[in-house]
Amino acid sequence: MTITSTQIRMAARPVGEPQDSDFETCTVELPDLEDGQVLLRTIYLSLDPYMRGRMSAAKSYAQPLEVGDVMVGGTVCEVIESRSAAREVGSIVLAYTGWQTNAVVDAKQTRLLADWPAPVSTALGVLGMPGFTAYAGLLEIGRPKPGETVVVAAATGPVGSAVGQIARIKGARAVGIAGGPKKCQVLLEEFGFDAALDHRSPSFVEDLAKATPDGVDVYFENVGGPVAEAVGRRFNTYARMPVCGLVANYNDTEAPSGPDRLPGFMRRVLTLSLTIRGFIQSEFVETHQDAFLRDMADWVRDGSVKYREDIVDGLDAAPDAFRGLLRGANLGKLLVKVGDEPSG
């Protein structure tokens, strides 16, 4: 029996916001399984801002995608055929098979989601890479102390919402920034932030000053742009800034015009003894992954960390949903439901 996979590939390198013509859909036959391999059926595909970076040719922490490559991404899949003793047919695994309905991979490239403490979709969100990014970046680089003020933007997203809630667990004040009153309401009522700010409001800069009367000790940077500029002006001495993303700039096509803000930024680094630290979550997997899974599962179970998912239906919806993600159109962890969860 021939198994096919429907795939979404990068058809062209986007200039600015990705267009429909930058993607193409095609169906391919999958090879027969070799020893140690499994055939997977995608249930959930994760959409994340870093994917925009992979579509660019620029040097980064990962190899860029080439034109014709399947779009990358984390997935939750069902094993539907197996030539590995470690993976039974019917088991649910975490994989990195990208924007496609099926894939053949080595069993070693999957992680079994047996006895998962929450719905399996969370393996792509609060209990997966985004949650881990928040946990490792905040605790290892941000190091919030009780009473300090932690600020995070894109705060209803899977990283931002975890940053704010972990900050509060550690005794810090959490100030969340998001786009629009609906998201701000979710920050206060659902995620328990101490303050929520709408960066689209004309009074945003003054609102930020009011919400951070004691200044800012940790700014978890995942957006860049004017929000970062405004928060940077509130830094206290010895403030820390884990830099895990710059989504505001991902679609930029040229160096922004002046004035040149770099000298002023460096002056603040010097006079306030700031720590600015870029990171990719993979750096901390070996040292922090076990503690993360233990702590985060506890916090999700006891309700001290809540999460929200925004699930769109069908692989075809991925390009449009991805564009929306880069614009901040979704609310919560963005997932594509590519196939049904097995019943029972």
Added chain:
Amino acid sequence: MTITSTQIRMAARPVGEPQDSDFETCTVELPDLEDGQVLLRTIYLSLDPYMRGRMSAAKSYAQPLEVGDVMVGGTVCEVIESRSAAREVGSIVLAYTGWQTNAVVDAKQTRLLADWPAPVSTALGVLGMPGFTAYAGLLEIGRPKPGETVVVAAATGPVGSAVGQIARIKGARAVGIAGGPKKCQVLLEEFGFDAALDHRSPSFVEDLAKATPDGVDVYFENVGGPVAEAVGRRFNTYARMPVCGLVANYNDTEAPSGPDRLPGFMRRVLTLSLTIRGFIQSEFVETHQDAFLRDMADWVRDGSVKYREDIVDGLDAAPDAFRGLLRGANLGKLLVKVGDEPSG
């Protein structure tokens, strides 16, 4: 007997490079000593780039000078009168009495330089604040590993020359940047750097690439400007950048025109997982001062750290020498000899 002090004060806040009219000289009567106080006679006055920052009104890590204040600065002094049991007349102390010939201070504000392992002038240089800045910033923030490449600018200065020599002691490659062929020669022949680069050379950017074939792991930032820009483009993943000064910008009067380099800088922070950390040496005094004095005295004694002093004569020479310092005109630690060392 009335004792007077000749003082140089800030007469006006400089705009750009300090002018003669920004300083004024006057002679004042000093008060009688109270219990616990000493009367000091200045032997050496240290001139350092940070003093330009104190002359600005802008918020910084220290209170700015006010118009009419005596210019600040570290000094090596002789105690010529004492009402403190801890300080005998004739002893030599480290103080912070600034640009003046005499001063009355609490004995507690001085440090006795008894059994000093080198000429007492070194208490303002290699064995003083500049040497400590290099030691703490390089070892605590830069953390060079054997075989890594450390780059420092203003490399013949008291901070830069110590950074390069300590880097080599720790097994790293030291690349020094300085202005002009004479200083580059000193870097190679006197301070033992592995490579020396003239930032005034038209081929500087290519020279830097050749001198750092394996990229840059630590850039000890004390200058800013185009040199920092060029070095930043050579950073390896996980590179560290202790930021202890930005002398290239200290005389700036307005925000530089575009393009805005901050987004590109932050992108490099993210994609290379860089650490950027501003610091003032005082942060590390409690934790690192003892180890510094022990290590550095050993290294100076055994010749593995060499130092160079540039001594100008007479307090009147201070303003002109200070302007030269900001332009990079001197070679080595800049000191003003305000009075003679006691004989014998």
